[in-house]
Amino acid sequence: MAEFRLPRNSRIARGVTHAAAAGATQVRAVRIYRFNPDSGENPRLDTFELDTKSCGPMVLDALIQIKAATDSSLTFRRSCREGICGSCAMNINGVNRLACTTPMQELQGDIRIYPLPHMPVVKDLVPDLxxxxxxxxxxxxxxxxxxxAPPDRExxxxxxxxxxxxxxxxxxxxxxxxxxxxxxxxxxxxxxxxxxxxxxxxxxxxxxxxxxxxxxxxxxxxxxxxxxxxxxxxxxxxxxxxxxxxxxxxxxxxxxxxxx
Amino acid sequence: MVTSILNRFTGAGLSVGLLLMVYWLTAVAGGPVAQARAARILSLPVAKLFYVGLVIAFSYHLIAGIRHLVWDTGRGLEKSQARRSAWWVAAASVALMLVIIYCAWLGGGHPR
The missing domain is CATH 1.10.1060.10 (Alpha-helical ferredoxin)
Structure with a gap:
């Protein structure tokens, strides 16, 4: 049945902002959906001010950089980083796509990342598939x-x-x-x-x-x-x-x- | 996506329009008093506004429905083709709408 609002426990709260490091030159805001099932809290939208010079060009590079440098609890799936494993599918600026094949440069404004729509969320950007x-x-x-099958061949x-x-x-x-x-x-x-x-x-x-x-x-x-x-x-x-x-x-x- | 949502909404709107037609038919069958009352109600400005909505819904739903028929034959399903046909549907339904409005209200083709 069609539902037009998220269930009460899924509504997204305002999250934390992680300011860019001093001396960053090419800063872009990356807004990421966060959800931790153990906290008992509603999901929230965290903002990470990322120096895009500090990482590779793709959205996946940004996520890896944020996880490495800012918040190690950020959870997402990734493996091949070349669009063949399908692990890093997520909703980026309103469109479902692979983080590893989406260049940040092609995205307008802030980068907004959510898990794949209408799936149960395991944690952060990891949907239950x-x-x-x-x-x-x-x-x-x-x-x-x-x-x-033929006895002598395929x-x-x-x-x-x-x-x-x-x-x-x-x-x-x-x-x-x-x-x-x-x-x-x-x-x-x-x-x-x-x-x-x-x-x-x-x-x-x-x-x-x-x-x-x-x-x-x-x-x-x-x-x-x-x-x-x-x-x-x-x-x-x-x-x-x-x-x-x-x-x-x-x-x-x-x-x-x-x-x- | 947009064309699909519009198709649903116009379809729902047309069902509401059908209710109005049922009312008109029962009034016509219900004798001169009911007929006169229906004629009064159905020519209210509010009703006319509703007809404009119905004409829009009818034009769009008809043209979009034809697009779906073509799709059901397995044609026009490439991404670029679907993008293009969406614009064709928009243009054709506006054209059809204008033709209907011209014929129905502006006296096109029917000298009064």
């Missing part, structure tokens, strides 16, 4: 076959067949798309969301997969698939430039085509 991963698992993201694909799954298979499961989707915000307990549906599509169109019918059966449901209303936020925010909206439209088309 348990449900999101369970939905991914629910579409059975692995090759399902009935026929035995199941081969033509170049064209591979190209069909090339883009959808590039998804890094960062959850930027699903957590940008209003339908997912309001119905995530039953709607699978763009990331899981893109994964489903990737296996439906895989020339080697032999469970296409079952996969489509699983999705033929008023909520799991059809809560997509082509809002296009998913495609808009995808940091890998993938197109979950089109994948979902293609699944809907396949469901129509197989009955006619």
């Amino acid at each position: 348990t449900h999101f991963y369970a939905q991914y698992a629910a579409v059975k993201p692995w090759l399902q076959t009935r026929t035995p 199941r081969l694909q033509s170049k064209e067949e591979q190209e069909k799954i090339d883009r959808p298979a590039a998804c890094i499961l960062c959850a930027c798309c699903s957590t940008a989707c209003p339908s997912y915000w309001w119905n995530s307990e039953r709607y699978l969301g763009p990331a899981a549906l893109l994964a489903a599509y990737r296996w439906i169109i895989d020339s080697r997969d032999e469970a296409t019918g079952e996969r489509l059966d699983e999705l033929e449901d008023p909520f799991r698939l059809y809560r997509c209303h082509t809002i296009m936020n998913c495609t808009d925010v995808c940091p890998k430039d993938l197109n979950p909206a089109r994948a979902i439209a293609e699944i809907k088309k396949m469901l129509v085509e197989r009955t006619s």
Whole structure:
């Protein structure tokens, strides 16, 4: 159900300001959502005045610098720092993106960083993605076959067949798309969301997969698939430039085509 | 995002407009007294303001609905295409709105 205000214990309070060190020349305010479940306090928005000369160019560099130099309790996920692991997905200046591939220079005004929207927060910028991963698992993201594989080699694909799954298979499961989707915000307990549906599509169109019918059966449901209303936020925010909206439209088309 | 929100709001607005049409139909079926009263109420300035709102809602919802039909065929779903079609929807719905207003109230095509 749609909710227009945050629950009472989630409303964001004014936080602490950490002034820039003396002698800093290129200062930018970085405002970061802080939440500590152990404190029993509401979340707050801390301001860190950061000398952007002291760190690398990306938002992730700023976070690492703040954690190292100012506040070691700042909590966020990161790993590869090159847009392939999907760990540092967060809401930066109102848009879901990867902190590691977002240059600070491209952001207007203060840098405002929140965890991915409409997810339970574990701490600071770390959302609880348990449900999101369970939905991914629910579409059975692995090759399902009935026929035995050729005895002497792998199941081969033509170049064209591979190209069909090339883009959808590039998804890094960062959850930027699903957590940008209003339908997912309001119905995530039953709607699978763009990331899981893109994964489903990737296996439906895989020339080697032999469970296409079952996969489509699983999705033929008023909520799991059809809560997509082509809002296009998913495609808009995808940091890998993938197109979950089109994948979902293609699944809907396949469901129509197989009955006619 | 914006086009989607507008589509929902105009759709909801049109449902409210339908209630008004139901009222008009029952009044028409309810004999001359009810008809005369309905004619009076429905030509109040407030009602006319509401019709303008309905025309806006109708134009936008119709055009945006056509965009959704095209999307359902799997076309126009690239990010750049969707951006462009959003502007087309805005332009076409304003044009349609002006045409309807011209025909309905400014006497276009119907000499009085």
